[in-house]
Each structure stands twice: as C-alpha cells, then as structure tokens.
Amino acid sequence: MTRAAVLTAVGAPLRVAEIDLPDPGPGQVRVRVAAAGVCHSDLSLANGTLRQPVPAVLGHEGSGTVTAVGEGVTHVAPGDHVVLNWAPACGGCHYCGLDEPWLCASGLAVPASPYATLGTDGTPLHPGLGTAVFAEETVVRAAAVLPLPPGVPLAEAALLGCAVLTGYGAVHHSARVRPGESVVVVGIGGVGLATVRSACVAGAERVIAVDVSPEKEELARACGATDFVPAGDDTVRRVRELTGGHGADVAVECAGRAEAIRTAWSATRRGGRTTVVGVGGKEQLVTFSALELFHSGRTLAGCVYGNTDPARDLPVVAGHVREGRFDLSALVTRRIGLDDIPDAFAAMLAGRGGRSLVVF
Template sequence: MVRAAVVPAIGAPLEVTDIELPEPGPGQVRVRLAAAGVCHSDLSLSDGTMNVPLPAVLGHEGAGTVVAVGDGVAHVAPGDPVVLNWAPSCGSCHLCALGEVWLCVNALSGSGEVYARRADDGTDLYPGLNVAAFAEETVVPASCVLPMPAGIPLTDAAVLGCAVLTGYGAVHHSAKVRPGETMAVFGVGGVGLATLQSARIAGAERIIAVDVSPEKEELARRAGATDFLLASGTTPREIRGLTDKQGVDVAVECAGRAVSIRAAWDSTRRGGRTTVVGIGGKDQQVAFNGLELFHWGRTLSGCVFGNSNPSEDIPVLAEHVRSGRLDLDSLVTERITLEQIPEAFGNMIAGKGGRALVVF
C-alpha cells in the first residue's frame, strides 16, 4: 500500500488515503516518486473545468526512481531516475503523423482506465492525466516515463514534466521568440516563471511581467523580467508606453482568463503574436471585432503543453540546467506534503507564489 491524494468527486475535498497498486504488467513501469509539482491543471481537474473519470489520483508533473518494470520494457530498469511524461503521443494518429505530437488524440487514453484501488473499501481509482503523481508510488505505461538526463537533481526535475516544458515551448515552439524582440508574460505562477526564464534564454530584449499580485515582482525579476506591472485596465497602455508606443512583439498569457487574454492581445504590436497557454473555463469568453482582426494583423494561437515533444525537449532543457541558464529551483516557492495540496490549490486561486512541490 502507498499513500495518495484522491479527488472523490468534482468540487469535493482531496482525501489522503492508502491505495493498493498492482505489480507492473507487460509494458508498465512502477515508479517511486521523489517529488510532484502542483499544477493549475490539477486544480482544473478537481473543480470540473477539465473532465477525467473520478474518483482519481491527481498529479501529472513528477520525477522519481523506477522500482520495477513489466515484460517488454527495455528503455528503463529498476534504479533508474525518470521524469514522468503525462501526455505520451501514440505516434500513429493523424496529428502525430503531421508531427504535432502535442495534439495526439490518444495521449490521455490511459486516464480512462482503472489503475489502483482504495485500500479501505476497494473503490476503483483512475489516474488523473495518466500518471497519478500525487502518490508515494505509481504504476504507469512505459511511454509515460523518460530517462532522467545526467546532472539534474531528482527532486528539481519534477517541474520539467509540465511547467518548464510548457513555458519553454510557448516561447521557443509556439511564439518562436527571436533575439532582440520584446515580450510580455501575463501570469507569474509556475508556468509564467518558466516562460520568463525561457524568454531570457531566447534573447528577448525587454521582458515585461504582468500579475495581479505585487508580491510576484521579486520572483518575476529573478526569472528574467526587465519590468513588472500590476494587472489593471490600463495594462496594455502601460506596455505600449514601455515599447515606444508600439506594443510588444510577443505576449504569452498564462492565466487562462478572458480579461488577461484580451489584455495580452491589446498589448501586442501590429503584426505581433499572442500565445495563450492558460487553461480557461467555458465561461471565459473573449470577443474580437472583424475590423480589428484585419487592421492589427496579429496572430492569436492556443498552445497545448508548450507544443512540445518531451522526448526531444527534455534533453535540451537539461543542457540549459547544467549550463546555469535555467534554474529549476527558483520556480519552486514552497515544498509541501500531500496533506498540504488543498492549501496549495488555495494559493493558486489567490494568485500567491510560484510552483508548490510535493516532496516525498
């Protein structure tokens, strides 16, 4: 038996309880978690913004050590450090064939399969976003584990699995930021901090961070922001004032809110690019009129998981970590236990801190 954080129903409090895991079957791997990041997507699963079968063990951003492998698993072995890959591409669907593996239609198919049971009453449990990282140990398909690159601390590596891939990919794959460009980042949580660091790596000249909380300024500047603005109705005007009245070349929205998506769009120069990373609810409606779409010539794009390919991008990120260009530890503002996850959810809702990390 292992301890895990279970969400029993939409909107219900998380329950930390014992669960029973099976031994890994063919093509499966059992992993002992070292750490798991608390992501806004976990909150979106618990409140029903995103749908998964329930009850479920949440957590999708994690790293740990292989305990056992099933038949047919050759790329990892017991004792190996690994990063969890919560959205493995199938390689055979239409979108994978186009090379858009981050949009794979089968990536989350494992979330619909029972993978464990509650120890107290035998209730079937599902893995939220495939990997169920809010647990001391988990059993996942072999495609959900990637070998850990050398030279990366195991606990710090947990944030590679979502926050860093998403932020880095938003900058380098979706927005394709070029050296010397100006950039605004809306929302300075875990993904926002990774986006700021990635903008610095890309060579952006002016990096403007925007958040509702003044306490985020220090975090933002440490991550690479050259300027910090408190979000308000005048934010687009302030950003234009910092960019010779032009607006930024690129805006990345990390909050998933209609007001900040619209502000990001309004802050972008004519012909600029706006990338939306944040996951908003269906109630977050954003309106544009036909004339402004024509006149401004801007590009507005969604960004799923940073448009990343984890098997290719994690080795690149690891090199940035080893060189000192990417600081994983600075993304984490609190280290917590399983029991403290609800408090971390509350901090996200209140706009406090960066990434909370469950350390086992």
C-alpha cells in the same frame, strides 16, 4: 500499500489515504515518486473545469525513480531517474504523422480504466491525466516515462514534466521568440515563471511580467523579467510605454482567463504574435472585432503543452539547467507534503506564489 491524495468526487477536498498499486504489467513501469508539482490543471480537474473520472489520484507533473518494469519495457530499468510525461504520443495517429505529437489523438485522452484501489475497501481509483503523481508511488504506461538526463536535481526535475516544458515550448515553438525581441507574459504562476525564464534563454531583450498580485514581481525578476506591470485597467498602456509605444513583439498568456487573453492580445504590437497557454473554462469567452483583426495584423495561437515533443525537448531544457541558464528552484516557492495540497490549491486561487512542490 502507498499513500496518496485521493479525490473522491468532483469538488470534494482531497484526502490522504492508503492505496493498493498492482505490479507493473506488460508495457508498464512502477515509479517511486520523488516530487510532484501542484499545477493549476490539477485544480481544474478537481473542481470539474476539466473532465476527470472519479475517485482519482491527481498529479501530472512528477519525477522519481523506477522500482519495477513490466514485460517489454527496455528504455528504462529499476534505479533509473525519470520524469513523467502526462501526454505521451501514440506515434501513429493523424497528428503524430504531421509531427505534431502535442495534438496526439490519444495523448490527451482521459484514461477510462482504474489503475489502483483504495486500501480501506478496494474502491477502484483512476489515474489523474494517466500519471497520478500525488502519491508516494505510481504505475504508468511505459510511454509516460522519460529518462532524466544527468545533472538535473531529481526533485526539481518534476517541473520539467509540465510547467517548464510548457513555458519553454510556448516561447521556442509556438511564439518563436527571436533574440532582441520584447516579450510580455501575462499570469506569473509556475508556467508563467517558466515562460519568463525561457524568454530570457531565447535572447529576448525586454521581458515584461504582468500579474494581479504585486508579490509576483520579486519572483518574476528572479527568473529574469526586466519589468513588472500590475494587471489592471492601464496594463496595456504601460506595456506600450515600455516598448516604444508599439506593444510587445510577443505576448504569452498563462492564466487561462478571458480578460488575461484580451490583455495579452491588446499588449501585442501590430504584426506581433499572441500565444495562449492558459487552460480556461468553456465559459471564458473572448471577443474581437473584425476591423481590429484586420488592422492589427497580429497572430493569435493556442498552445498545447508548449507544442513540445517531450522526448526531443527534455534533453535540450536539461542542458540549459545543467549549464546554469535555467534555475528550476527559482520557480518553487513552497515545498510541501501530500496533506498540504489543498492549501496549495487555495494559494493558486488567491494568486499567491509560484510553484508548490510536493517532496516525498
């Protein structure tokens, strides 16, 4: 038996319960979870914005220690510290063949089969995004387990599983920020803070953070933002004033809302790059005129998981952490238990804080 936060139905509150986990089968790994980040995508799964079979154990941003491996697993062993990868690539589909593993046809597929059962009555449980780290232990496919490079704190390493790789990839792979450029980041949650820090690591000269909550200024500056602009009617004007009247070279949107995407686009200079990282609902519609698309010459790009290859990028980011260029703890504003996840969801909805980290 192990404790987990269970989503019994879409829109229902999470409840902590005992669950039964199987021993790992062929090609599977059992992990004792050290920590799990509470991501906005978990909230989107819980409220139905993103599709998820229920009942389920959510949580996709996690780190931990391997306790057992199934037949055929050789890249990790019991006792190894690992990071969970919620979108492992298959290596054989059309997109993997194009060296675009973040678009893998099976990597983002919703697991169709249950992975555990509820301890009280044996109800089958589905794994949220295949990882189910809102639990003391989980069983995942071997491809979802990445060895943690040395020198990274195990608890904070959970953030490498989503927020940090997404922010890092958005800056380095999607927007391709160059030294000396200006960057505006719209939406300063966990991913937004990781994006701010990644822009600094990339050598951006000016990093402007934008958020509806004034309290985010201190968090953003702690991660390296040079400026903070409250989201509002004059956001674009203020960003342009800070960038010589032109707008930022790069804008990264991390909120997943139509108005935030529109703000990021309008705050980008002519010929600049706008990258959309936030996961919004299908009702979030953004409009552009044909004339402005022509005249602005900007590039607008979507970004899945930071366009990263976790196996390749995790060691690189870990090196930045180890060498002091990326402070993971600066992203964490609350350390909580399983029972506190609903409060963390409420804080996200209210625009409070950065990343909440469930620490076991």
